[in-house]
Amino acid sequence: MNSLTTQQRVQILGYLVEGMSLRAASRLSGCSINTITKLLVDTGKACQQFHDENVHSLNTTRVEADEIWSFVYAKDSHVDEITNTSIDKDKAGDIWTWTAIDADSKLIVSYYVGDRSGVSATEFITDLKGRLNNRIQLTTDGLKAYVDAVLSTFGRKNIDFAQISKSYGSDNPRGDKRTERRYSPAPLTKTEIKSIAGFPDTRYISTSYIERQNLTMRMHMRRFTRLTNAFSKKLENHCYAIALHFVYYNFCKIHKTLRVTPAMQAGLMKDVMTLEDIVNLAKIEAPKKRGEYKKNK
Known part of the structure; x- marks a missing residue:
């Protein structure tokens, strides 16, 4: 087996972070x-x-949090129909990625991959708190799991917390029978705003x-693109793709409104990282020569 060169690794990661699937990257790279x-x-x-x-010791003051849906191997409603014995059904089904963004630097402060339960909410909010230096104003959607998670982690006196709930009407208000109407946004x-703890500034209660970061995730990770067969087949690989995306987004991608990376705006880095820098983060093992495995065994 021949080892990939640094240039090849950079090329392949470039494909992946720009929204290509693994197989598309395989076809283009020849690997x-x-x-x-x-x-x-x-x-x-x-x-x-x-x-x-x-990503820690941040002087963030305004944070927005949300969760984005995807699935691994099959949606929840079809997990029982899986016949492939090599698939762990406990790791298949709907999966949610919880994300928190600094509203000023646009830095992804924290993320967590799990279900949409109170346990996942608590894990996510606990990780978020551990990366902050000071009091923040937090805005989330109307998910009830956030309330217990935030209050039990921060307490009522140590955070300014508000929720914004959005209601949507019928996606077919005119009775249009065309099937493509199903894919139009409702x-x-x-919009209902509710103050939960502290004294949140109403000017900054927003998600x-x-x-918008949810859209960025769907554009830059093929496995998040809906109505395709590019969905994740393994939970572990799903998590690795998300980790790669957020390092690329935070440290490599120039934000158009900031004209620097989010990490630079947040004071975490002085320069833009490159894909080669990301490649160098991983410890690359030299490929074993033919027969070396049997010799060592």
Whole structure:
């Protein structure tokens, strides 16, 4: 087995962070799907560690949080129909990625992959708190799980917390029978703001930035694209792809409104990281020569 050069690794990661699937990257690079997958796994693990070690002690004041849906191998309603014995049904089904963004620097402060339960909410909010230096104003959607998670983690006196609930009308208000209407966004009919703790400034109660980040995730990770067969087949690889995306977004991608990366705006980095820097995060093992495995065994 021949090892990929740094240039090849940079090229393949470039495909992945710009929204290509593993197989598309395999076709364009001429490398096998197994090679592409291994590169994702190695780099994803390194990115998880890099985020934990570098995104902390933040002087953030305004945070928006949300959760975005996807699924692994099959949607919840079809998990029982899985016949492939190699698939762990406990790791299949709907999966939610919880994300928190700094409204000023646009930095992804924290993310968590799990279900949409109170347990996941608490894990997510606990991780968020551990990365902050000071009091924040937090805005989330109307999910009830946030309330218990935030109050039990921060307490009522240590955070300014508000929720914004949005109600949507029928996606077919005129009775249009065309099937493509099903894929159009439903019209927003009502917005309700509720103060939960502290004294949140009503001017900054919004989830616009984090909802825009949801679009960025769907555009830059093929496995989040709906109505395709590019969905994740393994939970672990799903998490590695997310870790790669957020390191690329935070440290490499120039934000158009800021004209620097979110990490630079937040004071975490002085320069823009490159894909080669991300490649160098992963420890690359030299490929074993033919017969070396039997000799060592």
